[in-house]
Amino acid sequence: MQWLTHISQEYERELEDIRTKVLSMGGLVEQHLKMSIDALAAGKTDIADEIATSDYKVNNLELEIDEECTEILARRQPAARDLRLVLAVIKIIRDLERIGDEASKVSRVTLRLIELVSPKSYYVNVLNIGNHVRHMLHDALDAFARMDAAAAIRIAREDISVDREYDAAIRQLITYMMEDARSITTVLDVVWMVRALERIGDHVINICESIIYLVKGKDVRHQPLDDLAKELQQEAPPS
Amino acid sequence: MQWLTHISQEYERELEDIRTKVLSMGGLVEQHLKMSIDALAAGKTDIADEIATSDYKVNNLELEIDEECTEILARRQPAARDLRLVLAVIKIIRDLERIGDEASKVSRVTLRLIELVSPKSYYVNVLNIGNHVRHMLHDALDAFARMDAAAAIRIAREDISVDREYDAAIRQLITYMMEDARSITTVLDVVWMVRALERIGDHVINICESIIYLVKGKDVRHQPLDDLAKELQQEAPPS
Numbered sequence: 001m002q003w004l005t006h007i008s009q010e011y012e013r014e015l016e017d018i019r020t021k022v023l024s025m026g027g028l029v030e031q032h033l034k035m036s037i038d039a040l041a042a043g044k045t046d047i048a049d050e051i052a053t054s055d056y057k058v059n060n061l062e063l064e065i066d067e068e069c070t071e072i073l074a075r076r077q078p079a080a081r082d083l084r085l086v087l088a089v090i091k092i093i094r095d096l097e098r099i100g101d102e103a104s105k106v107s108r109v110t111l112r113l114i115e116l117v118s119p120k121s122y123y124v125n126v127l128n129i130g131n132h133v134r135h136m137l138h139d140a141l142d143a144f145a146r147m148d149a150a151a152a153i154r155i156a157r158e159d160i161s162v163d164r165e166y167d168a169a170i171r172q173l174i175t176y177m178m179e180d181a182r183s184i185t186t187v188l189d190v191v192w193m194v195r196a197l198e199r200i201g202d203h204v205i206n207i208c209e210s211i212i213y214l215v216k217g218k219d220v221r222h223q224p225l226d227d228l229a230k231e232l233q234q235e236a237p238p239s
Numbered sequence: 240m241q242w243l244t245h246i247s248q249e250y251e252r253e254l255e256d257i258r259t260k261v262l263s264m265g266g267l268v269e270q271h272l273k274m275s276i277d278a279l280a281a282g283k284t285d286i287a288d289e290i291a292t293s294d295y296k297v298n299n300l301e302l303e304i305d306e307e308c309t310e311i312l313a314r315r316q317p318a319a320r321d322l323r324l325v326l327a328v329i330k331i332i333r334d335l336e337r338i339g340d341e342a343s344k345v346s347r348v349t350l351r352l353i354e355l356v357s358p359k360s361y362y363v364n365v366l367n368i369g370n371h372v373r374h375m376l377h378d379a380l381d382a383f384a385r386m387d388a389a390a391a392i393r394i395a396r397e398d399i400s401v402d403r404e405y406d407a408a409i410r411q412l413i414t415y416m417m418e419d420a421r422s423i424t425t426v427l428d429v430v431w432m433v434r435a436l437e438r439i440g441d442h443v444i445n446i447c448e449s450i451i452y453l454v455k456g457k458d459v460r461h462q463p464l465d466d467l468a469k470e471l472q473q474e475a476p477p478s
Contacts, residue, residue, distance in 0.1 A: 059461040066458065070326060077316040087309060090329070174423055181417045188413065188430075195434075219305065222298040 011076050018068050018089050019145075025061040025093060026141040029100045032058065033137065033200065036106040037130035040123060040193070043114050051107035058100035062093045081217075088214035092144070095203040095210075099137065102196040102203075106130070109189050109196075122176065122190050125169035126197065132162055133200045140207045149215040152208040153229050162201040169194045250315050257307050257328050258384075264300040264332060265380040268339045271297065272376065272439065275346040276369035279362060279432070282353050290346035297339035301332045320456075327453035331383070334442040334449075338376065341435040341442075345369070348428050348435075361415065361429050364408035365436065371401055372439045379446045388454040391447040392468050401440040408433045 032051050039048035069086045072078060078086055136155050143151040170191065177187045212220045212228075220228050271290050278287035308325045311317060317325055375394050382390040409430065416426045451459045451467075459467050 056461070063458055063460065070322070073312060073326075074318055074322055079313055083309070083313055087312075087329070090326070091333075094330075094333075170427075174427065177416065177423050178420045181420055184413055184416050184423075188409075191427075219302055221302065222295070 014068070014072055014076070015078075015082060015085060018065055018072070018086070021061070021065050021068070022089055022092055022096075023141060023145055025058065025065065025096050026137070026144070028061065029058055029096045029103070030134065030137050030141065032100055033103040033130075033134050036103045036110065037127060037134065039107060040110045040113075040130070041127050045111065045114055048107040048110040048114065052104050052111060055100050055104040058097055062097040065093050066090060081214075084214050084217060088210040091210045092207050095206045099200050099203045102200050105196045106193050109193050113186065113189055116186055122173070122187065125165065125172060126190060126193050129162065129165050129169060129194060129197045129201075132158075132165065133197050133204060136162070136201060136204045137207075140204050140211070143208065144211050147211070147215050149212045152211040152215075153225060156205045156208040157225050157229075159201055159205050162198060166194060166198040166201075253307070253311055253315070254317075254321060254324060257304055257311070257325070260300070260304050260307070261328055261331055261335075262380060262384055264297065264304065264335055265376070265383070267300065268297055268335045268342070269373065269376050269380065271339055272342040272369070272373050275342045275349065276366060276373065278346060279349045279352075279369070280366050284350065284353055287346040287349040287353070291343050291350060294339050294343040297336055301336040304332050305329060320453075323453050323456060327449040330449045331446050334445045338439050338442045341439050344435045345432050348432050352425065352428055355425055361412070361426065364404065364411060365429060365432050368401065368404050368408060368433060368436045368440075371397075371404065372436050372443060375401070375440060375443045376446075379443050379450070382447065383450050386450070386454050388451045391450040391454075392464060395444045395447040396464050396468075398440055398444050401437060405433060405437040405440075 032054070035047050036051045038044070039051065069090050072086055073083075076082075136158055139151065139155050142148075143155060173187050173191050173194070177184045206221075209219075209221050212218065271293070274286050275290045277283070278290065308329050311325055315321075375397055378390065378394050381387075382394060412426050412430050412433070416423045445460075448458075448460050451457065
């Protein structure tokens with residue numbers, strides 16, 4: 001029996017380990033995102049350069065965690081909630097990796113734009129959206145750490161306001177392009193940044209959906225969030 | 240023993256079933272992509288309308304296959320290649336779903352553009368890229384059906400030429416915007432289409448990477464394709 005307890009403790013530790021690693025990876029991605037926004041705001045070439053070229057760190061973490069998940073599936077044959085944890089983690093790290101990618105994109109564009117000394121007014125909306133999605137990511141990682149499905153739903157719902165901010169930003173950028181045709185190439189670069197940040201919002205929502213799946217045992221993708229919030233309120237937690 | 244043979248046959252059938260369903264889902268997505276490109280080329284509102292609103296079919300297939308994969312993991316505890324198949328399928332269907340999403344986006348933009356009677360010249364590059372990524376998707380599904388890692392590498396390498404076509408298309412669209420500021424909103428819509436098609440190319444590459452992982456037992460994401468081609472040539476297949 002002691003032998004069995006030992007195995008089960010080791011298994012528990014492995015599961016705990018992938019949870020911890022997801023949070024580390026998430027922390028790194030959040031930091032990259034913050035730095036890429038700060039680099040744009042303050043025109044810091046060195047920081048933008050660092051983020052533009054350091055997504056390999058995030059990539060390596062993704063591969064490492066993915067491999068650990070596969071190992072656990074092969075050796076431990078998890079069931080119920082443990083299985084959901086492993087499957088949710090496989091999906092979450094993919095979204096985190098994409099967020100890291102988009103943050104690098106923002107920094108690559110920042111490097112191009114810094115040299116052009118464009119008016120700061122271009123950036124106001126970009127920075128707002130950037131900070132918004134960064135907070136969403138932070139909260140989503142928190143919700144993962146606390147296994148909080150209600151928080152995950154709340155965060156996912158915020159996407160509507162990101163979409164609104166995105167539309168407003170694009171409309172404003174179009175005005176700039178119309179006012180000065182020579183600015184089009186530059187402004188289009190800003191459009192790419194806004195787009196990258198909006199996609200980060202999408203990935204955060206995916207992460208929230210994975211958290212809900214993990215906690216509630218329900219695949220909630222492609223389902224209206226309002227219905228879901230009501231539904232989950234009335235339900236008992238699964239095994 | 241007969242009992243065991245029976246279980247193992249059933250298990251084989253389940254694995255075969257998810258493979259078949261991935262191919263059906265892939266076929267549907269490919270059809271949606273083709274229709275969305277054709278609708279743009281021929282200015283067909285009815286087809287564009289159908290594709291813009293029918294991504295729920297693809298979504299449902301994703302959820303269904305994903306659930307079957309989870310079931311197999313929970314009940315059959317697959318190992319080695321079977322485990323890789325299930326994990327690869329979970330990733331592939333996610334990419335297929337995104338491709339379906341992007342195809343719907345193309346059709347939504349098509350619906351907006353059809354009313355504006357824009358010059359056909361805007362579309363030439365879009366259609367070329369569209370057909371290119373459609374062929375890549377078709378070939379990737381073929382490579383999955385035949386478990387052909389060499390083909391998957393070949394297809395993934397084509398992304399370089401899609402990127403080139405994408406850059407050329409964007410440059411041309413910028414010229415249009417510069418020539419006529421009133422066209423900016425319309426041309427930007429075309430930019431979104433080109434962008435959506437380019438992303439489809441990215442998802443096809445992800446699918447190819449999943450196929451290589453499945454066949455060769457190697458996670459090849461974030462690795463240069465040239466190195467990989469050489470490496471895989473020298474290697475024996477895994478268990």
